[in-house]
Amino acid sequence: MSICELFDLEEIRMIEMNFQDVSNEALLVHMLRGGSEARLLISQDEVPLAMAREDDGWKVVSFLWKEPSEELIESLPELDIKVYTCDTETYREAVYDHFSRMMLQELEPAMEDVPHDRTKKVSDLVWKEWNFKPGDLCYDCCCGSGVGSLALSKVGMRAFSFDIDGSLLCRGLKQGRLQTYSTVQMDATKASQYLERAHFALMLMAGDIGPGTSWVWQAIFEQVLQLADHVMVTVGTKEEAEQLRAWSEAKGRSSRVFENPRDKFYDRWVLVAD
């Protein structure tokens, strides 16, 4: 469902311009101005999810990852408010869908970059290595244009995908490997601030992990470890995989490195951490 549908409105403009804005509390001040008509979206357990206010059209602010400010709460009794309810997951998906659609309007998709047989090889690897149930959530971390997400959906897992590169995400969305409601442009070094822990997280083709870049990949990898109980990462070289193993064990996770016979190039070395 879209944010418009959840508020039963024809058109809205989000105060947040992109996903990075969702935790920016300074934006709440925009809701102190406007007309007297307002709509509040709350969860089934009455947690505020978002607010719409008439102001030459309807503007909406999200309360996911930021709480309504005291000033805003104090201003509510003066407004003519209608309350709408939905479950938090439906609203969260509507937020991701909104920002993905904005990204598709604003960015040029990257060139198609996925070899035709890679998805099958990744699906086989996931199928062999993980014991999962149909519908289990798996993060596709640093997903690029979404080959991992498609492979996860082929084996019956539910992918949630994120990457910092919007043009790669747009390519994945256009090809149908990524879905608007389960994709977000996000810096992976902050992932655990926004995403709840899941059983599984996949990160394909991490790296290059070398002297100039290892600090960022360590930061990303440590976030991925925080996100999930079972983590699988692929890299190009044994040295990179061993580096991941050292980082993983330093965090108290049992890990294993092996060569993946299915793919001699893209996903050649695998680190599995539990």
Ligand SMILES: C[S@@+](CC[C@H](N)C(=O)[O-])C[C@H]1O[C@@H](n2cnc3c(N)ncnc32)[C@H](O)[C@@H]1O
């Ligand atoms: C080699 S590509 C692999 C893409 C995809 N997983 C695949 O296997 O096709 C590495 C990816 O990491 C992403 N990346 C690098 N730094 C990132 C960060 N800080 N946050 C999120 N994504 C990042 C890049 O944008 C790129 O898509």
